[in-house]
Amino acid sequence: MLKVGVIGCGTMGQLHSAIFKKLPGVELAAVADLDDQRRQEAADALGVKTYREGQELIADPSIDLVDIAVPTDGHAGLLDQAIKADKHVFCEKPVVRTNAECDLLEKLAIQTGKRIGVGHVVRFAPEYVAARDKVLAGDIGRAAVSRTFRGGSQFPKGWQDWYADYARSGGVILDLAIHDIDYLRWCFGDVARVYAKTTQGLTEERMEHAFIVLRFKNGVIAHVEAGWTNYPGQFYTTLEISGSRGQLTFDTRTTAPILYAKADADKQEVNVALPESPALISPYEAELADMVAAVRENRDPKVTLAEALATTRVALAALESAETGKVVNL
Amino acid sequence: MVRIGLLGIAHLHFYSYASAVQRLPNAELVGLYDDDAARAEEAAKLFSTTFYKCPEELLKNADAVIICSENSFHRKWVELAAKHGKDILCEKPIATTVADAEAMIKACDAAGVRLQIAFPVRFSTPMRRVKAMLEQGALGELLAVRGTNRGRMPGGWFIDRELAGGGAVMDHTVHVVDVVRWFTGREVVSVYAEVDSMIHDIDIDDCGMLCMELEGGVPFTQDPSWSRPSSYHTWGDVTLQLVGTKGTISVDALAQSLTVYSNAEGKMVTHPFTEDMDLELIKDFVEMVETKRSPSITGFDGLQAMAVALAAYESAKQGKPVTLR
Numbered sequence: 319m320l321k322v323g324v325i326g327c328g329t330m331g332q333l334h335s336a337i338f339k340k341l342p343g344v345e346l347a348a349v350a351d352l353d354d355q356r357r358q359e360a361a362d363a364l365g366v367k368t369y370r371e372g373q374e375l376i377a378d379p380s381i382d383l384v385d386i387a388v389p390t391d392g393h394a395g396l397l398d399q400a401i402k403a404d405k406h407v408f409c410e411k412p413v414v415r416t417n418a419e420c421d422l423l424e425k426l427a428i429q430t431g432k433r434i435g436v437g438h439v440v441r442f443a444p445e446y447v448a449a450r451d452k453v454l455a456g457d458i459g460r461a462a463v464s465r466t467f468r469g470g471s472q473f474p475k476g477w478q479d480w481y482a483d484y485a486r487s488g489g490v491i492l493d494l495a496i497h498d499i500d501y502l503r504w505c506f507g508d509v510a511r512v513y514a515k516t517t518q519g520l521t522e523e524r525m526e527h528a529f530i531v532l533r534f535k536n537g538v539i540a541h542v543e544a545g546w547t548n549y550p551g552q553f554y555t556t557l558e559i560s561g562s563r564g565q566l567t568f569d570t571r572t573t574a575p576i577l578y579a580k581a582d583a584d585k586q587e588v589n590v591a592l593p594e595s596p597a598l599i600s601p602y603e604a605e606l607a608d609m610v611a612a613v614r615e616n617r618d619p620k621v622t623l624a625e626a627l628a629t630t631r632v633a634l635a636a637l638e639s640a641e642t643g644k645v646v647n648l
Numbered sequence: 649m650v651r652i653g654l655l656g657i658a659h660l661h662f663y664s665y666a667s668a669v670q671r672l673p674n675a676e677l678v679g680l681y682d683d684d685a686a687r688a689e690e691a692a693k694l695f696s697t698t699f700y701k702c703p704e705e706l707l708k709n710a711d712a713v714i715i716c717s718e719n720s721f722h723r724k725w726v727e728l729a730a731k732h733g734k735d736i737l738c739e740k741p742i743a744t745t746v747a748d749a750e751a752m753i754k755a756c757d758a759a760g761v762r763l764q765i766a767f768p769v770r771f772s773t774p775m776r777r778v779k780a781m782l783e784q785g786a787l788g789e790l791l792a793v794r795g796t797n798r799g800r801m802p803g804g805w806f807i808d809r810e811l812a813g814g815g816a817v818m819d820h821t822v823h824v825v826d827v828v829r830w831f832t833g834r835e836v837v838s839v840y841a842e843v844d845s846m847i848h849d850i851d852i853d854d855c856g857m858l859c860m861e862l863e864g865g866v867p868f869t870q871d872p873s874w875s876r877p878s879s880y881h882t883w884g885d886v887t888l889q890l891v892g893t894k895g896t897i898s899v900d901a902l903a904q905s906l907t908v909y910s911n912a913e914g915k916m917v918t919h920p921f922t923e924d925m926d927l928e929l930i931k932d933f934v935e936m937v938e939t940k941r942s943p944s945i946t947g948f949d950g951l952q953a954m955a956v957a958l959a960a961y962e963s964a965k966q967g968k969p970v971t972l973r
């Protein structure tokens with residue numbers, strides 16, 4: 319039985335706990351959250367031991383695998399403690415917030431014999447996996463230009479409104495666009511240079527929209543776009559890859575097989591129909607199952623710390639470019 | 649009756665422009681000239697019009713001309729038409745260098761003739777509707793703009809640097825930049841671009857990505873790549889997304905189309921039922937000549953759009969963003 323502890327009982331923490339609860343060969347041993355009410359709700363729903371501070375959960379000797387699902391600026395400290403406590407770790411993306419933290423984690427990673435995985439869940443999303451398979455199989459010839467979009471929904475509201483504090487979240491570039499940066503790196507390898515622009519500073523409204531132009535070492539040119547709005551909208555993602563012998567594309571607004579429009583009495587906002595793309599195993603479940611299997615089989619998880627750090631450095635380069643107006647070479 | 653001549657027919661748009669002229673009750677296609685006599689003769693036959701062996705003869709018999717020559721010859725024909733005092737509709741891009749474009753504008757001003765640049769996308773009904781929405785404040789404050797104008801690799805003189813002045817970036821940047829200038833009233837102040845030739849086996853750029861800034865710091869990107877494969881359902885696209893504080897508008901100029909699964913084509917194709925923007929462009933031009941009003945799309949507009957494409961090439965060469973005047 320692999321004993322797992324989840325730090326953070328917010329959106330992602332709750333999701334991870336529910337998945338660990340049902341994964342075979344796994345025991346959800348404890349959860350931690352600073353917020354008394356959240357902690358109590360988690361205890362009631364999951365029937366597990368709770369801690370207040372993530373640090374206390376890490377100190378619990380019975381726990382083998384620590385899952386870090388706190389706001390991004392809290393990742394590095396908990397990773398540091400968990401690695402030093404000789405735990406296996408699964409950490410939500412972005413793995414850390416700053417380049418200095420990337421450096422720190424690189425050093426720590428050399429010292430641990432344990433498995434460290436990061437939640438770049440898009441590598442487990444079926445439409446993205448299928449697209450990469452096609453590209454690698456040569457179906458579109460040599461890949462040349464790629465475009466990605468992620469967004470359409472309202473600015474997220476987290477604990478302490480941490481998403482709105484860019485020093486903590488990094489805004490849409492570090493929080494949202496990083497998914498596609500990681501996916502494109504998985505498809506095309508290393509990035510040579512980055513140029514980016516964001517609407518940060520253009521408005522006081524709770525919204526941000528960003529464009530990132532990536533040039534990969536293999537030549538591919540990519541346009542990565544992400545946005546949060548201050549008005550209601552449906553979250554969606556798109557991908558397009560054009561090559562010398564063809565092109566592939568999807569838009570989750572049209573690949574969702576089910577659209578449920580329903581009457582909703584107590585609705586203050588525009589009533590949107592909810593699209594749903596059902597799966598027997600969700601990408602979130604697949605990434606955690608892979609992490610558990612990696613520990614058990616003593617192998618690397620699908621998304622390693624090294625990969626996540628490389629992705630994060632590209633996203634941080636995009637933030638730097640957006641801030642300085644300059645091209646950032648990697 | 650406005651008598652219209654065609655000077656240069658290298659650009660395939662001459663087909664729809666010529667047919668538009670012939671469909672208008674107040675215009676007449678008097679003839680055409682092209683340096684390539686064989687293609688001129690063929691086109692004259694197709695439109696049952698006169699093939700002039702000498703451009704000056706054509707100019708004598710016309711009130712206005714439409715110039716669809718290769719890009720780098722636009723200047724010579726505009727200057728000749730201006731010398732003869734004829735109003736001009738010039739295919740985009742206005743020219744291949746800033747010096748040529750400025751000389752053309754100056755020549756027209758000096759001769760007192762009107763110079764209009766052919767940006768038909770301004771006459772697309774969906775684009776006109778978006779312009780009206782913007783004027784009504786549908787977006788609130790503008791925050792970001794994303795454009796695409798992708799297509800197939802056109803081949804021919806389009807991939808000859810001397811004649812076209814550039815590849816995909818030259819061909820497919822100006823429409824979107826023009827519409828965005830028209831929509832927002834803002835100029836492009838800086839351009840960063842990745843430009844390369846990776847899709848087709850040609851030695852001119854066939855793909856690229858422009859990341860720009862509009863006045864007021866608004867981010868604006870444009871994808872001009874010849875990235876539509878031959879198996880694609882249509883020639884390409886013209887799309888824009890405008891993000892504002894009160895809403896987001898996405899517009900696809902070609903969305904009004906049928907989806908057709910054709911065994912003869914061996915693939916799915918789309919068949920547009922959009923209103924004809926080329927016809928509206930020509931209508932507007934003919935009206936300009938008739939009423940002697942100023943052109944709705946000026947030489948300056950053409951120059952500003954072309955300057956962005958040239959800045960994109962410069963940026964790619966230098967590996968950094970380039971500031972526009």
Ligand SMILES: NC(=O)c1ccc[n+]([C@@H]2O[C@H](COP(=O)([O-])OP(=O)(O)OC[C@H]3O[C@@H](n4cnc5c(N)ncnc54)[C@H](O)[C@@H]3O)[C@@H](O)[C@H]2O)c1
Nearest residue numbers: 326328329330350351352353371372387388390410476477
């Ligand atoms: N992979 C994805 O699709 C995805 C989606 C959303 C968020 N995320 C990432 O997941 C992470 C968490 O985001 P969220 O939206 O779930 O956050 P949230 O704001 O919903 O919840 C964070 C929780 O962490 C708790 N917390 C903070 N510091 C703590 C500490 N030291 N010890 C114990 N508890 C602590 C808070 O009390 C809060 O309840 C972020 O890094 C975010 O970027 C990933």
